[in-house]
Amino acid sequence: MAKGLTEDELKALVGAEMRQALGYSSSKLSNARQKSMYYYLGMPVGDLSPPEIDGRSSVVSTDVRDTIESMLPQLMVTFVGSDTVAEFEATKPGDEQKAEQATEYVNYLFYKKNNGHRIAYTWMKDALLQKNGIVKVWWDTRTEETREEYRGLSEVELVNLTEDDEIEITESSTSIDEDDMEQRQQAIMQLLQQAQAQPQSAPQVQQQIKMIESQPPKMVYDVVCKRTKSGGKVCIDNVPPEEFLISRDARDDIQLARFVGHRVQRTRSELKSMGYKDVEQLTSQDAGAAMNYERIQRRSWNDENAYADNYGQTEESQELIWVLEAYMRCDFDGDGIAELRKVTMAGNELLDNEAVDVVPFVSITPVPLPHEFFGLSIADLAMESQKTKTSILRAQLDNMYLAVNGRYFALENQVNLDDLLTSRPGGVVRIKQPGAVGRLDQGAPDIGSSMQMMEYMQQDLENKTGWTRYSQGNDQGSLNDTATGVNVLTNRADMRLDLIARNFSEGYVDLFKLILKLVCQYQQKEQIVKLTGGWVPIDPREWSNQFDVCINVGIGMGNKDQKIQHLTMLGQAQAQGLQIGIATPENIYHSATELTKQLGFKNADKFFTDPSKQPPQDKPDPDQMKAQAQMQIEQAKLQASTQLKQMELQHAAALDEAKRNHELQLEQARMGMQAQVDANRQQVEADQKTLQSQQQAQLEALKDEQKTQQLAMQLDFDRWKAELDAETKIAVAQISQQTTLSAAQMSSAQKFEENGAGNGND
Numbered sequence: 001m002a003k004g005l006t007e008d009e010l011k012a013l014v015g016a017e018m019r020q021a022l023g024y025s026s027s028k029l030s031n032a033r034q035k036s037m038y039y040y041l042g043m044p045v046g047d048l049s050p051p052e053i054d055g056r057s058s059v060v061s062t063d064v065r066d067t068i069e070s071m072l073p074q075l076m077v078t079f080v081g082s083d084t085v086a087e088f089e090a091t092k093p094g095d096e097q098k099a100e101q102a103t104e105y106v107n108y109l110f111y112k113k114n115n116g117h118r119i120a121y122t123w124m125k126d127a128l129l130q131k132n133g134i135v136k137v138w139w140d141t142r143t144e145e146t147r148e149e150y151r152g153l154s155e156v157e158l159v160n161l162t163e164d165d166e167i168e169i170t171e172s173s174t175s176i177d178e179d180d181m182e183q184r185q186q187a188i189m190q191l192l193q194q195a196q197a198q199p200q201s202a203p204q205v206q207q208q209i210k211m212i213e214s215q216p217p218k219m220v221y222d223v224v225c226k227r228t229k230s231g232g233k234v235c236i237d238n239v240p241p242e243e244f245l246i247s248r249d250a251r252d253d254i255q256l257a258r259f260v261g262h263r264v265q266r267t268r269s270e271l272k273s274m275g276y277k278d279v280e281q282l283t284s285q286d287a288g289a290a291m292n293y294e295r296i297q298r299r300s301w302n303d304e305n306a307y308a309d310n311y312g313q314t315e316e317s318q319e320l321i322w323v324l325e326a327y328m329r330c331d332f333d334g335d336g337i338a339e340l341r342k343v344t345m346a347g348n349e350l351l352d353n354e355a356v357d358v359v360p361f362v363s364i365t366p367v368p369l370p371h372e373f374f375g376l377s378i379a380d381l382a383m384e385s386q387k388t389k390t391s392i393l394r395a396q397l398d399n400m401y402l403a404v405n406g407r408y409f410a411l412e413n414q415v416n417l418d419d420l421l422t423s424r425p426g427g428v429v430r431i432k433q434p435g436a437v438g439r440l441d442q443g444a445p446d447i448g449s450s451m452q453m454m455e456y457m458q459q460d461l462e463n464k465t466g467w468t469r470y471s472q473g474n475d476q477g478s479l480n481d482t483a484t485g486v487n488v489l490t491n492r493a494d495m496r497l498d499l500i501a502r503n504f505s506e507g508y509v510d511l512f513k514l515i516l517k518l519v520c521q522y523q524q525k526e527q528i529v530k531l532t533g534g535w536v537p538i539d540p541r542e543w544s545n546q547f548d549v550c551i552n553v554g555i556g557m558g559n560k561d562q563k564i565q566h567l568t569m570l571g572q573a574q575a576q577g578l579q580i581g582i583a584t585p586e587n588i589y590h591s592a593t594e595l596t597k598q599l600g601f602k603n604a605d606k607f608f609t610d611p612s613k614q615p616p617q618d619k620p621d622p623d624q625m626k627a628q629a630q631m632q633i634e635q636a637k638l639q640a641s642t643q644l645k646q647m648e649l650q651h652a653a654a655l656d657e658a659k660r661n662h663e664l665q666l667e668q669a670r671m672g673m674q675a676q677v678d679a680n681r682q683q684v685e686a687d688q689k690t691l692q693s694q695q696q697a698q699l700e701a702l703k704d705e706q707k708t709q710q711l712a713m714q715l716d717f718d719r720w721k722a723e724l725d726a727e728t729k730i731a732v733a734q735i736s737q738q739t740t741l742s743a744a745q746m747s748s749a750q751k752f753e754e755n756g757a758g759n760g761n762d
Helices: 008-022 028-041 063-080 096-111 116-130 156-162 178-197 199-213 268-273 293-300 379-404 419-421 447-467 476-480 482-522 560-580 585-598 620-761
Strands: 084-090 133-141 144-153 167-176 219-229 233-239 242-244 259-267 320-330 339-346 348-355 361-364 408-410 438-439 528-529 532-540 551-552
Touching: 008 259, 008 320, 008 339, 008 348, 028 063, 028 293, 028 379, 063 116, 063 482, 084 482, 096 116, 096 339, 096 482, 096 528, 096 532, 116 133, 116 233, 116 361, 116 379, 116 482, 133 482, 144 156, 156 167, 156 219, 156 242, 167 178, 178 199, 233 482, 242 339, 259 268, 268 320, 361 482, 408 419, 482 551, 560 585, 560 620
Parallel strands: none
Antiparallel strands: 084 551, 133 233, 133 361, 144 219, 167 219, 242 259, 259 320, 320 339, 339 348, 408 438, 528 532
């Protein structure tokens, strides 16, 4: 015999499963959902961050948001476009009336008691944006107390109020009815006027006045009461993606998952109303859940203090507490078989532990992945295209900015920089020589290639998501296309969207199964609700066996205008079939009833009468009916022949018109091409003349520059020649002087030698 789990072991097991579950902390899944959110909001962060350079464009393309917001209207029409989201169809004889009553009541609970339109919108938008949309369906047993005030109640109204079991009077006050006193005074005044007009009736008038005055005054009551609602109700609510936890090995069926959890904030007051004890001792914060990046990013779009839960909160009953509501399979009782249990915890305190038979969550995803719980969102399919288109848009805008505010070069000390930096129309920039200033970027940005790239990325986005511009109805180019071609493209796109709707429909089936199960299981008293047939008593205890039903969803699927057109054609065919005996008044009545619903009128009995409720009529003579039928057949043949001829004539006229239009388009295209060729030739000639002028100006500038350089070189040469001549003359003079000195010295030497020789001889 296996051993059961203690409460401490159960809390430890729940904590371990929670920490290992998908969605508990920052993970690949959490990062992907964060990325989808800022892509949807068009925020320039993360992958969409602009370059960290001043003056660069930070524009963000919004392909994810545009695609999702374009898909949602058609999906909303598909599922909540009528008063009947799901229809219960009986599969056993005798359950037809129950199925019809359950259909109206469950749809009433979805729409009227739980704001089904908002729930469906958020549910499908979560799926398109955050991979999976999650809703929670449960039977809420909380006791609700509301304060009500009533003024001027009569005694009968007060008695009726006190007979209500939900009402407890807390305050009351009594006063005289002023209206009654005013009526008495008016009655007395009328009697006095009558006595003045008819003196003989004075005694009777006096007697009547005494009777009026002797009656006690009418009292009215002002009460303050407390209404306490108990007994429970079906509640449906959307679950934010970061609050939902599921085991890592979960597959596509949420009911078979080993662990499913919901981390949600509750006030202490809510926990008390739900029946939990010792709420004052519970911890008030869960750092992991409060600081979840997904939650902070979603809330920070409108709240700069998104991380602060109890910001400015001082009243204890409204203090927020993070509560974990876990549904897990474990062997708590020790019988060796794991059962599904609901375990509710706040902090480390165990609030609830009970066996349950169903997990109260329903999930939908637009693109399921085989053998995985989380699928792909439309945002996942569109993000790459948005990222690329954002880069292209920024490049285009940066080029335009540079074309308007370009960069310039300037030679140092050759340009007045104050003039250059002061940009004004007609301004003058002072320069010392031509060519000292100019623009660095001479070429114009290639907008054509950028637009072609944008068109390519748009087609890539349409191929990935299946949502084309034809489906949105905003492509002006399609006006020139054939109606058949556009219809083919639109139908192909609708097939992709219909597949997403088919995936969503499984979730709606599970949702309405849960609602029906909860009503049959927990609602223990009859309720009077207003349905199509008026005020109807509903007692779900008659459905306690959960009669076998087939649930049909997507009642509004398809184009309503097309349905109206098809029903109108069907009615015309039935009218003809009635004359030849292949249709009955009942068939026509059913078609008219369905047409009335599609036109938006709930009660078809206001416009058509059921033939089965009318008295029987005398049957016509069979021979006469046969003769009339033969005459109608001949008329139908003649009408068909006439229509065939008209169609042939219309077809021939259409062919002629198409031929003329084609020839006209060819002529317009030829003229346009010729005009383009002429414009291109003129542009080329103008460019050539501009180029020649620029080259001639540059040549003249080069010649002037060469002349200036030659003159400078000639001046340098003359200066060098003069300096050389002066140096040469100085050198020659020095040499001449040295030569003269040397000659004088040599002459003196010779004389000395001669004088010496002469003295020796003596």
